[in-house]
Amino acid sequence: MPAKHERPTHGVAMSNVRVRIAPSPTGPPHVGTAYIGLFDYAFARHAGGKFVLRIEDTDQERSTKESEEAILRALRWLGLEYDEGPDVGGPYGPYRQSERTDIYREHAMKLVATGHAYHCFCTRERLSQMRKEQQKRKQPPMYDGTCRELSADEVRSRLDAAEPAVFRLKVPREGETAYTDLVRKKGEPVVFQNRHIDDQVLLKSDGFPTYHLANVVDDHLMEITHVVRAEEWVNSTPKHIMLYKAFGWEPPKYAHMPLLRNRDKSKISKRKNHTSLDWYREHGFLPEAMLNFLALMGFSAEEGEEVFDLDAMVRDFSWDRIKTSQPIFDVDKLEWLNGVYIRELGVDELIERLRPFAEAGRLDQGETTRKMVGIIQERLKTLDEFDKWTWFFFTDELDYDVETLIPKKTTGPETAAILRAALDAYEGVDEWTTEPLEQTGRGLCDRLEFKVGQVFMALRVAITGSGQSPPLFESMEILGRTRSLARLRDALARLGEQEGETGRIAD
RNA sequence: GGCCCCGUCGUCCAGCCUGGUUUAGGACACCGGCCUUUCACGCCGGCGACACGGGUUCAAAUCCCGUCGGGGUCACCA
Numbered sequence: 094m095p096a097k098h099e100r101p102t103h104g105v106a107m108s109n110v111r112v113r114i115a116p117s118p119t120g121p122p123h124v125g126t127a128y129i130g131l132f133d134y135a136f137a138r139h140a141g142g143k144f145v146l147r148i149e150d151t152d153q154e155r156s157t158k159e160s161e162e163a164i165l166r167a168l169r170w171l172g173l174e175y176d177e178g179p180d181v182g183g184p185y186g187p188y189r190q191s192e193r194t195d196i197y198r199e200h201a202m203k204l205v206a207t208g209h210a211y212h213c214f215c216t217r218e219r220l221s222q223m224r225k226e227q228q229k230r231k232q233p234p235m236y237d238g239t240c241r242e243l244s245a246d247e248v249r250s251r252l253d254a255a256e257p258a259v260f261r262l263k264v265p266r267e268g269e270t271a272y273t274d275l276v277r278k279k280g281e282p283v284v285f286q287n288r289h290i291d292d293q294v295l296l297k298s299d300g301f302p303t304y305h306l307a308n309v310v311d312d313h314l315m316e317i318t319h320v321v322r323a324e325e326w327v328n329s330t331p332k333h334i335m336l337y338k339a340f341g342w343e344p345p346k347y348a349h350m351p352l353l354r355n356r357d358k359s360k361i362s363k364r365k366n367h368t369s370l371d372w373y374r375e376h377g378f379l380p381e382a383m384l385n386f387l388a389l390m391g392f393s394a395e396e397g398e399e400v401f402d403l404d405a406m407v408r409d410f411s412w413d414r415i416k417t418s419q420p421i422f423d424v425d426k427l428e429w430l431n432g433v434y435i436r437e438l439g440v441d442e443l444i445e446r447l448r449p450f451a452e453a454g455r456l457d458q459g460e461t462t463r464k465m466v467g468i469i470q471e472r473l474k475t476l477d478e479f480d481k482w483t484w485f486f487f488t489d490e491l492d493y494d495v496e497t498l499i500p501k502k503t504t505g506p507e508t509a510a511i512l513r514a515a516l517d518a519y520e521g522v523d524e525w526t527t528e529p530l531e532q533t534g535r536g537l538c539d540r541l542e543f544k545v546g547q548v549f550m551a552l553r554v555a556i557t558g559s560g561q562s563p564p565l566f567e568s569m570e571i572l573g574r575t576r577s578l579a580r581l582r583d584a585l586a587r588l589g590e591q592e593g594e595t596g597r598i599a600d
Numbered sequence: 601g602g603c604c605c606c607g608u609c610g611u612c613c614a615g616c617c618u619g620g621u622u623u624a625g626g627a628c629a630c631c632g633g634c635c636u637u638u639c640a641c642g643c644c645g646g647c648g649a650c651a652c653g654g655g656u657u658c659a660a661a662u663c664c665c666g667u668c669g670g671g672g673u674c675a676c677c678a
Contacts, residue, residue, distance in 0.1 A: 117678045152677055217676070224675090233602045234674060259676050277605065279617070289603055289674090297676040304678050328604055328673045351606080351671095358670060386612095389627095393613055399627055416613080419671060423611050426628045436641075472640045482639090534637080549637035561639045 110142025112319050114168075114175070115308065117149045118160035121369035122167035124422070125323060125353055125361065128387045132350060132415070133321050134173045135392075135403070139410035142318070146178030147311060148189045151301045156191070167370040171380045172403060185315040190307050197302035200310050200340070201260045201295055209339035210295055212248050212258045213240040236261065236292045260296040262305070262332060262339075270331035275319070275348035275412045285331040293332050305329060309336040312345055321348045325360070348412065350391055354421045361422055377450055377476030382431040390420040400433055432474045440467050450476045455487055465571050468563040482563055486571060491558035491580065495587050500550040507543070509588045511551045514541055516581040525574040530566040555584035 114130040116123070137144040146168070150156035165180060177183025187193055204210035213236075224234040241263065252258065264287055271282040295306040302310070312320060327349050337344040355365035367373065373383055381402060388406050389399065393414055398405075438446065440463050447466065448456050456462055469482040485491060499508045518533050538548050553565050556577060562568060569577045 115678090119678075149678065155677075213676095220675085228601085231601060257676090274605090283604070285603075291674070294676050299676075301676085303676070308678090323672095324605065325672055326678095330604095349605085354671080356611090360672070389612060397614055397626060399613080413617090418606060418608095420613095421611060423628070426612065429628055432641090469640090471642095474640095531637090538637095545637060553638060557638095559638090563639080565637055 109316075109318060110137060110140040111145060111315065111317050112137045112142065112321055113145040113147050113312070113315065113317050114173075115147045115149045115322075116164050117152065117155075118157060118164055119152060119155040120160055121371055122160075122164045124368050124370060124373075124387070126164065127167065127171055127173070127370055127383065128353060128390060129321060129323060129350060130168060130171075130173045131384055131387050131403075131406075132348075132391060134175075135388075135406045135410045136319065136321065136348075136412075137176075138407040143176045144173075145183070145185070145315060145317070146175040146188065147315070148179055148191075149304065149307065150189060150191045151304065151307050153191075153299060153301060161189075163371065167374075170370070170374055171384055173384075190302070190311065193307075193311070194300060194302070196314070197296065197306055197310055198300065201302070201306060204262075204295070204336075204339055205260065207339065209263055209335075210260050211241060211263050212243065212252070213261045213292075213294070214243075214251055214256050214258050215239055233289070238292065241292065257298040259294045259298050260306075261292040262295055262335065264290045264292050264332070264335065270334050272330055272334050272344070272347055274327075275346055276415045277349060277417050283327065283330070285328075287331075290331055290335075295336075305332055305336065309333050309340075313337070313340070313342050317345050319346045319348060321350065324349045324352045348415070350415070351417055351419055353390060354419050356421060358419060358421065366422055367424075375477075377473075377478065378427065378431050379434045379446070379476070382427065382434040385434070386427045386430050389426070390422070391416055400430065428474045435473050435476070436471055438470075440470070443470060447476055447479050450479045452480075452487070455483070461571055464567065465563075468567045468571075472563065485557045485559070485562070486568075489576065489579070491583070493554060493558040497560055498551060498554045498584055498588065500547045503543070503547050503551070505588060507547075508551050509585060511537075511541060511543060511548055512555060512581055512585050512588070515548070515552055516578065516585065519578060519581065522574075525570060525577075527566045527570045530569050534566065551584075552581075555580050 112133040114126065114133050116126045134144050136142075146165075148161055148164075150161065161179075165178075168175065175181065177185060177188060179186075179188040182188075190197075201210060205212065215236075220236075223237055227234045240261070266288055268287045269284055270287055270290070271284040273280060273282050277283070293305050294303050296302050311317075330347060330349075334344050353361040355361055357365070359365070361368055363369070370383070374380075384403055385400060388401070392406065392410075393416065394401055394405070395409055395414070401409075435443065444456055444462065444466050456466075465483060465486060469479070472482055473479070499505055503511075515534075515537055518537055519530075522529055522533055534549060534552065535545070538545050541548065549565055550560065553562055554560055556565065556569055556572065557563075572580075
């Protein structure tokens with residue numbers, strides 16, 4: 094059943110849909126790549142089409158193999174499986190632009206032959222000088238056209254002289270170029286005056302293409318039907334349209350997604366945010382929470398649900414539900430979502446997810462481990478908080494300040510009395526499980542004239558070393574009789590020590 | 601600065617296309633309360649927005665225009 098708001102204007106048979114994610118391997122895997130990839134994936138799957146991964150490594154200076162591998166790993170971690178890509182192959186390969194340079198060169202030559210592009214011999218120095226002057230004159234920095242009308246003879250002789258050259262797009266000085274966007278302007282065309290469009294470099298002097306040439310040629314050759322990319326590309330789109338026209342090709346549909354933002358609304362950046370997917374994985378974020386959160390940044394479910402999985406997004410996907418406004422990357426909300434997903438996990442599953450975050454040997458298949466993970470589950474916001482909640486199970490050197498042992502509205506001697514009585518009582522407990530341990534604790538409160546809060550807090554700190562811990566009696570059960578009693582004795586000793594030193598405890 | 605996009609609570613989102621059902625709804629965060637052995641979870645409540653100005657209309661968050669604001673982009677990077 095089709096969604097009621099679905100636009101019937103895609104103009105492409107469902108099964109023909111092909112989208113691609115085209116990351117540049119110039120750094121750690123970026124959240125923006127996952128964000129765009131998510132929408133690519135959701136749309137492709139929704140439409141029954143194909144999702145392609147293409148590596149845009151045309152920047153020889155900055156592209157690295159390590160970065161490419163990390164991007165592939167991150168996409169897999171998230172579960173954004175692609176149908177075609179450099180490591181899985183496919184009928185439109187190669188999927189790495191550095192392996193397609195002949196194709197671009199050939200196409201660039203074609204454009205020169207048809208008068209849509211020209212050789213340019215201007216040096217970088219001259220160009221930057223030119224821009225400087227243009228800005229001084231408050232003119233928009235644009236190529237001044239020096240090489241635009243060079244004669245064929247001059248071009249040939251300079252080429253023969255091995256003078257470095259680039260290929261530039263010959264943008265018409267008149268007229269306008271327009272396109273319609275799937276997500277913005279409510280279907281009205283976005284119009285650009287050609288005189289504002291620069292003669293973009295298509296092929297660099299190192300023989301590599303720029304993004305503009307490579308993405309157009311590849312998208313066409315790979316039969317991409319819909320280009321889903323970030324909003325920062327809107328201004329380049331008319332150049333791309335011109336290229337399609339110059340080649341005599343049909344342009345794809347465009348969908349420009351809103352850019353992820355820093356708190357100050359600027360484009361998300363590593364200076365102001367964690368932008369590496371690896372960082373989120375290493376800090377205990379679940380891939381399903383990450384995906385759900387990223388989805389929320391640009392998409393809203395029909396019934397307004399906030400928590401939904403990839404399959405639900407695929408099912409409900411519609412360009413009508415894609416937002417245009419500038420979403421701020423709100424880590425607080427990500428953490429909340431992560432907690433939601435952690436709580437939904439089964440204990441055994443959670444143990445496996447926790448394993449990379451726990452020191453070796455701390456998580457086994459035993460019942461005690463299951464109990465321990467069970468009591469911290471609803472307290473975890475991220476997997477890397479495992480240690481924060483469980484450290485006291487794995488050491489006998491509790492590190493805490495004696496003062497924290499003394500509950501509010503209680504004196505040192507009173508605390509000592511409480512712990513003394515507790516030690517006596519617990520030494521008599523044989524069945525060391527939560528129920529009897531709690532009964533004993535409550536009986537203690539009745540006999541002593543102290544409140545539950547006072548008694549339990551003193552016990553809590555003695556047992557766990559902190560005023561904030563998992564449930565006390567469950568923790569005692571997990572710790573075991575011997576170690577629990579030892580901690581009570583240890584606490585008593587610490588109190589005695591302090592009394593001896595100061596003679597008096599704060600009251 | 602030129603060009604382009606965007607503009608509902610602090611943040612994310614619903615409502616806008618197909619004006620009235622809205623004293624503008626939900627979520628995160630924050631504050632208060634309940635539950636409770638702490639923390640957390642859960643539950644209840646509170647705070648809090650249609651950028652502004654015109655116009656169209658019986659009626660505008662919703663349609664039109666202008667202003668203002670925010671962002672993006674102006675590389676032999678993508």
